[in-house]
Amino acid sequence: MMMSKTDRRLLIVEDDAAFARTLVRSFERRGYQVRHLAGEDGMPALLEEFAPTHAVVDLKLAAGASGLSSVKHLHAFDPEMVIIVLTGYASIATAVEAIKLGARHYLAKPSNTDDIEAAFQRATGDTDVELTERTTSIKTLEWEHIHEALAASDFNISEAARRLGLHRRTLARKLEKRRVK
Numbered sequence: 001m002m003m004s005k006t007d008r009r010l011l012i013v014e015d016d017a018a019f020a021r022t023l024v025r026s027f028e029r030r031g032y033q034v035r036h037l038a039g040e041d042g043m044p045a046l047l048e049e050f051a052p053t054h055a056v057v058d059l060k061l062a063a064g065a066s067g068l069s070s071v072k073h074l075h076a077f078d079p080e081m082v083i084i085v086l087t088g089y090a091s092i093a094t095a096v097e098a099i100k101l102g103a104r105h106y107l108a109k110p111s112n113t114d115d116i117e118a119a120f121q122r123a124t125g126d127t128d129v130e131l132t133e134r135t136t137s138i139k140t141l142e143w144e145h146i147h148e149a150l151a152a153s154d155f156n157i158s159e160a161a162r163r164l165g166l167h168r169r170t171l172a173r174k175l176e177k178r179r180v181k
Contacts, residue, residue, distance in 0.1 A: 008032045011052035013070045014086075015039060015062040023056065026113040039065055040073065047077045054120055057103070059087035059094060064155045068097055075102025084119045086111055089175075091147030146174060 014020040090108040105119035153159035161171040
């Protein structure tokens with residue numbers, strides 16, 4: 001069944017107000033009804049009133065909150081909702097958890113409206129995706145391990161640092177650096 005443009009209700013869970021405004025305007029121009037939340041506050045009431053068909057969730061929200069919790073909440077509300085996770089902190093661990101919790105796709109920032117809408121349309125996986133021959137570097141393994149600890153501690157940097165046996169400032173410095181490929 002093809003959904004008409006007026007049936008597309010999008011919830012954006014994003015704590016970056018400027019980025020959220022840009023997404024809201026762009027998706028409204030494409031015919032979506034759009035609502036925005038900066039986190040989970042107010043989500044239960046909005047879900048009952050608005051009943052989104054689509055959602056875009058930022059992985060790392062303000063105050064160390066995890067978007068994975070929002071994905072779980074949204075999927076529990078409506079297992080048919082098309083949920084896309086956006087993140088500037090991409091890792092295999094968080095991608096796997098997002099999919100297990102009900103997200104359809106996981107996109108690394110910067111992603112634009114075209115990327116997100118294309119992900120909305122892809123209902124199945126792609127068996128033709130290119131397999132790389134590149135081996136994983138020590139830096140990549142470290143990055144993955146750090147993000148596993150962050151996800152396990154709901155993005156609480158102090159708790160993640162404790163779990164990793166690092167000083168909090170050392171972990172903060174590592175997170176500020178760009179991922180080495």
